Amino acid sequence: MLRVEDVEVRFGGVQALKGVSLEVPDGALVGLIGPNGAGKTTLFNVITGLEKPFRGRVLMGDQDVTSLPPHQRARRGLGRTFQRIEVFSSLTVHENVLAAAEARRSWGRDEPEPARSASELLERVGLGDVERERVDKLPTGLLRLVEVARALASRPRLLLLDEPGSGLSTHESEALGDLLVDLVRDGRSILLVEHDVELVMRVCQQIHVLDFGSIIATGTPDQVQRDPVVQAAYLGTSAA
Template sequence: MTDRTRTTGPTLRISGLTKSFGGVRALDGVDLTVPGGQVHALLGHNGAGKSTLIKCLGGAFAPDAGTIEVGGDRYARLSPRQSIAAGVAIIFQTLSVVDSLTVAENIFLGQEWTRCGRIDRRAQEEVAASLLARVAASCSPRDRVGELPMGQRQLVEIAKALSRSASVLVLDEPTAALSGAESEALAERVEDLRAQGLAIVYVTHLLAEVERLADAVTVLRDGRVTHHSAMSGRTRRELVDAVVGRPAPDAPGVTAGGAGQVAATPADGVPRVPRLLVNRLRGPGFGPVDLAVGEGEIVGLYGLIGSGRTRLLETLYGRRRAAAGTVRLGERTVAPARPADALAAGIALVPADRRRQGLFPRLSAQDNALLPTVRPLARHGVRALRGERRVFSALSQAVGLRPARPRLPASAFSGGNQQKLVLGRWINEARGVDVLLLDEPTQGVDVGARQEIYQVVAALAAERGTAVLFASSDPEEVVALAHRCLIVSRGRVVGELGGTGLTEAALLAAVHDADDNALPSRHVSEGAA
């Protein structure tokens, strides 16, 4: 955490905040104090109450009891307009900027400056320029927001908040859609805003961000504050235990890694023949790529955003057309031209954007989880409803679905449990696959659910022999889940880490070195730093 001189601004103080929905208590007497000039990390499972708390601050929900105090002004509830007037600004994961408008037009949207009955664009652009400078944005007031990278769009949103004299800034999973470089730039802006005296509530699942930025941390679980402490002296293990509510289980162990066309040697010491073999595969934005994943092996693809990881997975799944190369599953050569071809061959994909590409929000949890299973279970063309309920019940228990309510719409579940529904399609007892592709498998998922998903994937590989290939931009996740990892840069596999050499430091060094120097394909040996 950077030590720099800070200005003390207004304090945010939440006292006894309570909110229930249909008899379910989402917030239960929550207390939270964030002084000006402090970054306060808010952690907890999906469904712990973080979103409800944020929406009470923003005026979307009216609390049943308790008070919200900003700078000495106390409120029993806030309307959206009152929240803005009080100095509260919330930057959600889904940004509210309008792509078709300029940066200046977005900043002043709803509070336009007029002169002689017309919008004073010159004055707006001058003020917008000063606000952009305050957050160190590189865009111009006249740039179209839709043409900006995600990191710059987020800074525009923050500049808009500052234009309304915000003294309390709430950042909800601010780096979920950012590259490593953009995340680093945002962290520097957060430090700047803290030094300017803002009280900052930082909601995240990434503990590395908490360690770097937070002055204090509060953990919610089941709507209650279960942990509060200063960050000084806190270890990562203590944070994980606080979020999980019990000593966290150890992540799956890392076994020795292999190279080239031979799959890794697992813990039993017996080399395995590759189940997935990719040879000189090319497609739009990547290639040529050679890789192998053995039976029961979990291989990571690690690289910066834009490295080609997702394009490779989507090509293997048939969502994109390959330009050249071959894909083999065991002794069979396959060429998926569409997802249906891949599924028929035994290849399934869990996409990164589960809400848009993986989930049917209005369908029930059971229907979402058993979509590919309904036909195999059916008898003479009639759905086997009893069989479906039995399979869903076993699946819910296996993945730790909460709540395990088959008829509840998927939209009512937290992000982590939605991911379990999508993952469950390919791991239930009636529908297995030979190769499982995962793109950012725990993006936007809390610490506890991450551990459960890791255990499910590890068990799938160990017990069924499924070959797992996953792409991730989180080095901590790669170390926790992968037996070995392939470094991807500019559409090519440029290195490999495994065994004792598979560490966060080694991953970061390898990917940044490769991206900076466009290295040819190479093998990073075990123990490399």
């Protein structure tokens, strides 16, 4: 589904990504964890086309999309949410998702009833009860779910989620985990950036650990949790 090859990004003197390679197989839920400033969001920006890498390639399926602009990657099935929430604050929850469903219809794909699919998606992420509320009335945690629903409205085959669990209660974060598992069961692939290690360990089949711009470990949740290098860099002794 997605292949990132040897990506390098520099911001002035900061080398934000150094030779990063990873894959997200079809139908897989893959985690990307690491300390603050490790380069996780930068990697998402490279994958979605917001950041041009100094070196390296991004492939979706067999296609090299490295030089495609973001909207063309979206049309090829790439969706994302943002770490810094980006919703239309004066619109309702439903209208936020509807905007994305309408956009999808404008691409000429079959999206016969955007209003209904927006409602269905909101139901699915657990926001059915608040779909007529203005989003600026919602707590941060729920705004993240609005973003997830909005990303889903473009019907992505690959979804990049940048800390969707932040600001969620324990109960909400469990529900989010179940939702993610459900979404990949439907055939989507997900790359998940998340500081809620418990959530990542519970739902991901494979995890990459990024530290100072480099992948320092890749493996199953178990392998990553036991890895002494990862413990030193990120998980610390308590999590281990």
